[in-house]
Amino acid sequence: MAFPLPRGITPSEIAFLAEMETITIVPRQRLEGMELLSGSIEPLGPPRRASLPLWLALLLKRQRRAHIIPPSWLHPEPLSLILEVESQHQDYKNAFSPPPPLPGQASVTDHETESIARPQYTPDGERYYAAPPFLPHNISGAGTGEKEVPALPFHWIEVGNMLLDAASDDLVDPDQLRRLLKDLREVRMAKMRSGVDALDAAATGGGGVALTGVGAMELGEERGFLTGVVDNLRKIGASKEQARREQLADQRANGGYGATQEDEEEDYMEF
Structure with missing residues (x-):
């Protein structure tokens, strides 16, 4: 007998995967290091910042052992700019704002090209490149260059909602952030649902549907x-x-x- 589950991954499973995103914290007390499946956590001590998985950062926040530093995109100014680009810019009328570049890709800022490849190594010394949700797109200082355009990471909805629920006191104007995230989500959903012509062409073999930048x-x-x-x-x-x-x-x-x-x-x- 088949289980009555929808095709694909469910929203709760997506949120579970998003908890592996790396976030920046400031510990309020000294904490010992630990060994996790994702790697080793060094001993924590205030006021030194540390990058931890989101689930661990939220646990320490609920226990009042740490403050969470929001990512660079989770501020009113970057979200307002992204919302303006998504809703008013002609180049993104039927497209989505570009996502952060992946490891190994070049980040082009005006006339400068900067490589953001950050190789990691296994305990056996083998080199590899991380993939979502193990990318450093939500740590403090990621993508804060003066010439860089704000970009939404792959798990922007999940990370934003989790931080608003558990660490709203660490965010700048959480009420405005909720409104911006809601408006941005509605604008992007409307774009996906309005692309019936593109879906018609894809169904008859005349092309595909561009979903670059979708979370x-x-x-x-x-x-x-x-x-x-x-x-x-x-x-x-x-x-x-x-x-x-x-x-x-x-x-x-x-x-x-x-x-x-x-x-x-x-x-x-x-x-």
């Missing part, structure tokens, strides 16, 4: 809608094509088909 929670919530629209459009296209071929077959059988030999060959090639 994990947005993909999880809209997966059912997007796949349902594409499936229905594909069925409609198949039924229209079948009806057209049946009509042509009836015209040939009744002797009323006046097409030339070239039209017949072209129809055969399309089939």
